[in-house]
Amino acid sequence: MEIPGLTKKYVELNMGPQHPSTHGVLRLKLTLDGETVKSVEPIIGYLHRNAEKICELDYYCDSLLYFDRMDYVNALGMEAGYLEAAEKLLGIPPPERVLWIRTIMAELSRIASHLVWAGAFGLDLGMLTPFFYVFDLREKLLNIFTEASGSRLLTNYMSIGGVYQDFNDKIIYLIKEFLNTFPKKLEEVFNLFVKNDIFISRTKGIGILEKDVAISYGVTGPMLRASGVEYDVRKAEPYLVYDKLN
Known part of the structure; x- marks a missing residue:
């Protein structure tokens, strides 16, 4: 997207980091083309507790x-x-x-x-x-x-x-x-x-997550199944008493 007066094609934006008193905090370095996210660099570790x-x-x-x-x-x-x-x-x-x-x-x-x-x-x-x-x-x-x-x-x-x-x-x-x-x-x-x-x-x-991308990133649970991968660890590698359940 081209806007008169702007010398950059893309806009770089920091999303976060949120305040450490909140939960699940992280920082996302976004590269935007209008409302389209061209790339994102997640930066984690703000809640590291050893x-x-x-x-x-x-x-x-x-x-x-x-x-x-x-x-x-x-x-x-x-x-x-x-x-x-x-x-x-x-x-x-x-x-x-x-x-x-x-x-x-x-x-x-x-x-x-x-x-x-x-x-x-x-x-x-x-x-x-x-x-x-x-x-x-x-x-x-x-x-x-x-x-x-x-x-x-x-x-x-x-x-x-x-x-x-x-x-x-x-x-x-x-x-x-x-x-x-x-x-x-x-x-x-x-x-x-x-x-x-x-x-x-x-x-x-x-925000479509393709099957191969989901697998390569180690996505699990409902997110993985939503990407078309028929895998449930409770059935594939049962623990507790899941092997006795339907």
Whole structure:
């Protein structure tokens, strides 16, 4: 795009870095041609906390506390991954009931994480209504985590060889209540997105991640599957009790 008076064809713009008190901060050096991003250089490391070295010096049980903070919207998933490795190194296989409980809690935590993404993504696109829908659903999940662990976000629920407490009647009731209402609510949220002109106009044909690029960059989860790669690590390399689930 050529503009009279400008000597540069492209405009260089810094996006961030955001203030260190916020979460997930990074800096993006953008090269723009009008509203088209020609190139981007991501600069990370603003939240480096030396967690790897700390965990080298700590006891296995103490290191677990740091993993909640690595992804606080999916803390239970972080705990499950760490304990999968730590228990193998220690030779402490957890009872099967513990594995089932961890799987259930990890899946609920995964859903909570996806709901945060959906709500925040909608806000970035100027869609306020879906945010309230998904965060209402997430609140029900946080109530489950609170009942199980005493904490909404940094749960520290799982432990080496076990969990903080077994499922009591209230936890089971809250989980069943969520599962009974979630499918219908999810359909409502889905329609708020895919039937919304704002969402379609601001996402269709934009930011396409081709299959080969996704694989080369090590993209995982829903992003990888959205690029057309039929791969789910829970099926390809099952852990916990995923091999016993459909």
